[in-house]
Amino acid sequence: MASLTMYPDDERLAGGTRTAFNLYIITAVALFVLMMLVGLTMRMAQAKWLDVPPDLFYELLSMHGAGMVGTMALVTTAVMWFFLRKYVRLHLWAFVANYVLFLLGALCIIVSIFVGGYGALWTFLYPLPVHGVGMWTGDWSALFLVGYLLIGVGSLLFYLDAAAAIIKVHGNLGRALGLQWLFGGTIDQNHPKAVVASTMVIIANSLGILAGAVVLVMSLINIFYPQVVLNALVAKNLIYWFGHMYINATIYMGVIAVYELLPRYTGKPYPISRPFLWSWAVSTVFVVIVFPHHLLMDFAQPRWLAIVGQVVSWGAGFPVFLVTAYGALTNIYHSNIRWTMPSRLMILSMFGWAAGIVPAILDGTIRINSVMHNTQWVPGHFHFYILLGVLAMALALMFHEIGSRANAPPNSGTDRLGFPVYLVGGLIFVFGFLDGGRVSVPRRMAEHLQAWTFTDKIGSVGAILVVLAMLYFAIRIIVGLLKPPSPSPGVAGVGTTNAAG
Amino acid sequence: MILQNVVWTLALVGMGLVALGFIHVIIQAGKPADEDATRKSTHTAHMLQAWLFVVLFVGFVAGSWATLRHFPIPPQNGTLDAQQVVAVVGRQWSWQITPATVKAGSVVEFRVTSDDVNHGFALYAPDGLIVAQTQAMPGYTNKLLHTFKQPGTYTVQCLEYCGLGHAPMKTTLEVVAANGE
Numbered sequence: 001m002a003s004l005t006m007y008p009d010d011e012r013l014a015g016g017t018r019t020a021f022n023l024y025i026i027t028a029v030a031l032f033v034l035m036m037l038v039g040l041t042m043r044m045a046q047a048k049w050l051d052v053p054p055d056l057f058y059e060l061l062s063m064h065g066a067g068m069v070g071t072m073a074l075v076t077t078a079v080m081w082f083f084l085r086k087y088v089r090l091h092l093w094a095f096v097a098n099y100v101l102f103l104l105g106a107l108c109i110i111v112s113i114f115v116g117g118y119g120a121l122w123t124f125l126y127p128l129p130v131h132g133v134g135m136w137t138g139d140w141s142a143l144f145l146v147g148y149l150l151i152g153v154g155s156l157l158f159y160l161d162a163a164a165a166i167i168k169v170h171g172n173l174g175r176a177l178g179l180q181w182l183f184g185g186t187i188d189q190n191h192p193k194a195v196v197a198s199t200m201v202i203i204a205n206s207l208g209i210l211a212g213a214v215v216l217v218m219s220l221i222n223i224f225y226p227q228v229v230l231n232a233l234v235a236k237n238l239i240y241w242f243g244h245m246y247i248n249a250t251i252y253m254g255v256i257a258v259y260e261l262l263p264r265y266t267g268k269p270y271p272i273s274r275p276f277l278w279s280w281a282v283s284t285v286f287v288v289i290v291f292p293h294h295l296l297m298d299f300a301q302p303r304w305l306a307i308v309g310q311v312v313s314w315g316a317g318f319p320v321f322l323v324t325a326y327g328a329l330t331n332i333y334h335s336n337i338r339w340t341m342p343s344r345l346m347i348l349s350m351f352g353w354a355a356g357i358v359p360a361i362l363d364g365t366i367r368i369n370s371v372m373h374n375t376q377w378v379p380g381h382f383h384f385y386i387l388l389g390v391l392a393m394a395l396a397l398m399f400h401e402i403g404s405r406a407n408a409p410p411n412s413g414t415d416r417l418g419f420p421v422y423l424v425g426g427l428i429f430v431f432g433f434l435d436g437g438r439v440s441v442p443r444r445m446a447e448h449l450q451a452w453t454f455t456d457k458i459g460s461v462g463a464i465l466v467v468l469a470m471l472y473f474a475i476r477i478i479v480g481l482l483k484p485p486s487p488s489p490g491v492a493g494v495g496t497t498n499a500a501g
Numbered sequence: 502m503i504l505q506n507v508v509w510t511l512a513l514v515g516m517g518l519v520a521l522g523f524i525h526v527i528i529q530a531g532k533p534a535d536e537d538a539t540r541k542s543t544h545t546a547h548m549l550q551a552w553l554f555v556v557l558f559v560g561f562v563a564g565s566w567a568t569l570r571h572f573p574i575p576p577q578n579g580t581l582d583a584q585q586v587v588a589v590v591g592r593q594w595s596w597q598i599t600p601a602t603v604k605a606g607s608v609v610e611f612r613v614t615s616d617d618v619n620h621g622f623a624l625y626a627p628d629g630l631i632v633a634q635t636q637a638m639p640g641y642t643n644k645l646l647h648t649f650k651q652p653g654t655y656t657v658q659c660l661e662y663c664g665l666g667h668a669p670m671k672t673t674l675e676v677v678a679a680n681g682e
Contacts, residue, residue, distance in 0.1 A: 054665055054668065055665055058662075058664075058665065058667075119664070119665070120664075121662055125618070125619055125661075125662075127617070127618055127639065128618045128619070128662075128663065128664065131593060131617055131618045131663075131664060132664065133593055133664055133665060133666075134665070135664065135665050231640065232619065232638050232639050232640050232641070233638060233640070233641060236619070236638075266530075267533075275550075297621070297634055297635050297636045297643075298635075298636045298638060298641075298643065299574050299575075299577055299635050299636070299643035299644060299645065300577055300638065300641040300642070300643055303572065303574070306574060307569060310565070310568070310569065311565055314561055314564065314565065315561065317557070318554075318557060318558075318561075321553070321557065322550060322553060322554055322557065325519075326546075326550055326553070329522065329523065329526045330543075330546045332526050332527070332530045333526050333529050333530065333542060333546070334529055334530070334532055334533055334534040334538070334539065334542055335530055335531070335533060336531070336533045337530045337531050339531065347523070347527065350523075351519065351520070351523045354519045354523075355515075355516045355519040355520060358512055358515035358516045358519065359512045359515075359516070362508055362511060362512055362515075365564075365568055366568065366569070366572075366573045366574065367504075367568050367573045368504065368508050370573060370631075370633055370634055371504050371505055371508075371630070371631045371632070371633075371634070372505075372508065372631075373621075373634060373660070374621050374623075374634075374660040374661060375631065375660075377508075434509075434512065437505075438505050438506070438508070438509045439505070439629065439630070440505065440625065440629060440630045440631040442623075442658065442660050444662040444667070445662075445667065445668045446667075446668055447668040447669070448668075451629060
């Protein structure tokens with residue numbers, strides 16, 4: 001069971017681990033601010049408040065998509081590493097190798113976009129990378145794809161190290177998931193939720209990354225040997241298997257922060273249970289096979305795959321609503337919660353995930369997808385659970401960690417102002433997109449009709465608030481992380497156990 | 502009934518219920534209960550969780566049956582026997598639609614493909630809302646059935662990003678009344 005000690009000794013960062021963690025987090029928050037500014041620029045261009053030429057717009061869109069997905073993966077990997085290392089022996093070299101490969105991959109992506117003019121978006125949908133029609137050439141697409149390969153290799157290295165470490169302690173991945181307790185037996189209350197979640201991510205995301213590697217290599221071959229023609233439908237399936245899995249894994253890595261930290265702030269134990277194990281076992285399967293919901297409008301797709309896409313999209317709501325969000329709410333209910341930045345962000349993250357999945361499930365319905373697919377409804381729902389869900393999970397850990405440096409959870413007056421700005425701005429921003437979907441505004445489009453600009457303007461206002469809040473968070477976190485660690489949280493007497501604040 | 506408005510209402514109700522649940526719990530947080538009350542609330546929480554599961558499961562089964570019973574995508578192999586057939590080819594960055602005029606009131610079969618990259622064939626009604634769509638994929642022909650209820654000028658807009666000319670990739674489709682007017 002997760003500890004109720006606010007800053008346990010086995011989480012303390014020192015030496016190389018501290019440097020590595022700081023590098024991850026400082027890089028991530030800096031990139032988040034930059035990528036948010038890119039996003040704001042595009043929303044303001046759609047609102048006709050800024051003049052951005054279409055070629056630049058699609059370069060920015062490619063940068064924003066790849067940048068945000070990659071950074072979200074980077075920061076949630078840090079979340080997983082931070083907690084998992086308490087239960088199994090992770091090698092620092094694997095964690096650092098992932099970071100270095102991420103930077104190299106990011107460099108390839110940035111150069112391909114801003115030097116080569118690559119604009120086939122983060123989805124590199126075959127055969128668009130070789131159809132730049134004057135905007136980019138296949139060589140620059142190849143550099144972009146190599147960037148992805150480097151980042152994928154980094155992720156796989158980290159997962160392989162984590163898998164080996166988990167197997168060493170728990171025997172095999174099935175036991176780490178807790179499958180032995182699904183149908184009976186006494187659940188070991190010391191079995192860490194962080195291990196269960198990490199195991200699920202390792203299994204599912206490794207499969208997704210391998211699918212991505214296949215289509216990346218196939219696309220590279222096509223670029224250099226155009227006579228090797230790919231099947232567009234197969235390529236699209238592989239791309240969305242990889243893409244959906246990769247971004248979804250960030251939620252399942254990020255939520256480890258909630259499992260670990262929430263009980264410390266509520267003062268209530270957050271025990272592992274059979275429904276919890278069932279939800280993670282089911283999610284392991286669902287998250288791997290749900291991707292066909294991205295291809296519901298590809299009518300050539302076998303019918304059974306479309307049905308799987310809808311049914312599994314709906315089914316994916318069960319673990320989220322009934323176990324994760326519900327479990328968190330039960331832990332908060334009548335608790336002695338300390339309302340500080342980490343606890344606020346954790347509650348927000350649960351809300352963002354649970355509420356954001358509602359429009360996502362609706363869009364996963366074939367009949368509804370026929371009028372919502374590729375409209376702004378889609379960025380509406382994924383920004384909902386990524387901006388207000390996953391990022392909030394990661395920010396919760398960051399604020400918690402800077403609290404450990406000061407021996408008290410952060411809760412300054414500026415924090416208390418920054419949080420509602422982020423929340424309100426985020427809600428305005430995502431509802432701008434969702435309303436755009438309601439009125440059939442297409443996504444991924446540089447030039448908008450005048451009739452569509454109302455929701456663009458609303459979205460831009462929300463985005464400005466989010467950027468301001470994130471800028472503050474980034475500065476606060478960077479300054480906090482660079483402070484020298486406190487001598488010992490236990491000695492200070494503050495925060496060794498939960499206390500109402 | 503406009504489908505987009507139904508979806509919007511369902512989304513607001515669903516997200517609203519989630520928000521109410523969170524607000525209720527947040528109001529109660531920070532008010533720790535004694536041991537007896539905690540035991541009771543834990544029991545209530547488990548009961549509520551079970552009921553919530555039942556409600557969601559019934560909704561899941563009923564909703565799946567209702568939305569998949571008449572499968573929304575027509576069979577792609579074989580003929581569809583539609584009274585009107587329109588061939589659609591997308592290419593960077595234009596549409597070739599033959600014929601470009603159809604009649605309202607009877608089913609139209611769109612045979613949609615692409616000459617180069619993936620495009621999205623979306624039909625926008627004169628009121629600016631999407632009424633149907635499918636993907637235009639190289640190497641495949643997607644068959645879409647749609648019956649236009651109202652005559653008018655419909656817009657065909659590319660909905661799958663396809664490069665620099667994606668936004669202007671649109672054309673019109675004239676839908677005339679069943680009597681040809």
